[in-house]
Amino acid sequence: MSAESALRIDGLVAQPLELNYEQLSAMDAAAQVADVSQVDPARKGSAVRLSAILQLAGAKPEGDYLTLHASLDDFHASIPLAEVRERGLLIYRLDGEPLPRKSGGPFRFLISDYAACKTAEIDDCANVKFVDRIEVTRGRGQDNRPHDEQEHAELHKRQVAE
Numbered sequence: 001m002s003a004e005s006a007l008r009i010d011g012l013v014a015q016p017l018e019l020n021y022e023q024l025s026a027m028d029a030a031a032q033v034a035d036v037s038q039v040d041p042a043r044k045g046s047a048v049r050l051s052a053i054l055q056l057a058g059a060k061p062e063g064d065y066l067t068l069h070a071s072l073d074d075f076h077a078s079i080p081l082a083e084v085r086e087r088g089l090l091i092y093r094l095d096g097e098p099l100p101r102k103s104g105g106p107f108r109f110l111i112s113d114y115a116a117c118k119t120a121e122i123d124d125c126a127n128v129k130f131v132d133r134i135e136v137t138r139g140r141g142q143d144n145r146p147h148d149e150q151e152h153a154e155l156h157k158r159q160v161a162e
Ligand SMILES: Nc1nc2c(c(=O)[nH]1)N[C@H]1C(S)=C(S)[C@@H](COP(=O)(O)O)O[C@H]1N2
Pocket: 070, 073, 075, 103, 104, 117, 124, 125, 126, 127, 128, 129, 130, 131, 155, 159
């Protein structure tokens, strides 16, 4: 994965941004979560808080959904912003390097205390891997998470095949 990879923050924000590994690393200590395994034992790496990213971009109050885009595999999830503003993390580093693709890098979204897939809006499916764009929207945006158990099983089969 190239070191130039950048994450775009746009939509209902005062200042659309593109953040790369260096810029995320340079965000202040209050924005950083050094070890995400403290939040979720199944995940590794370091993250910045979604709230800090939204603050930097100047998310507008009328934005009420967060739409996460992964163009790599055309996966999208749109979730109510109020529920994830303080729980959302963006993992970007592992062992002092950009998060590798096999861990969902270069940027992976992670919500603390997510529900099992498809049991709620904030579910494991919304822990979007390879995120390259975070869009603040009014109302639900693009979302192609699986709708039923069969679609979900097919998605998992596809991921193993990739
Ligand atoms: N980009 C992308 N993110 C994704 C998915 C996907 O297919 N593509 N699948 C979701 C689902 S259904 C699950 S259960 C988790 C799986 O994460 P893991 O591969 O780290 O276990 O990623 C979620 N994020």
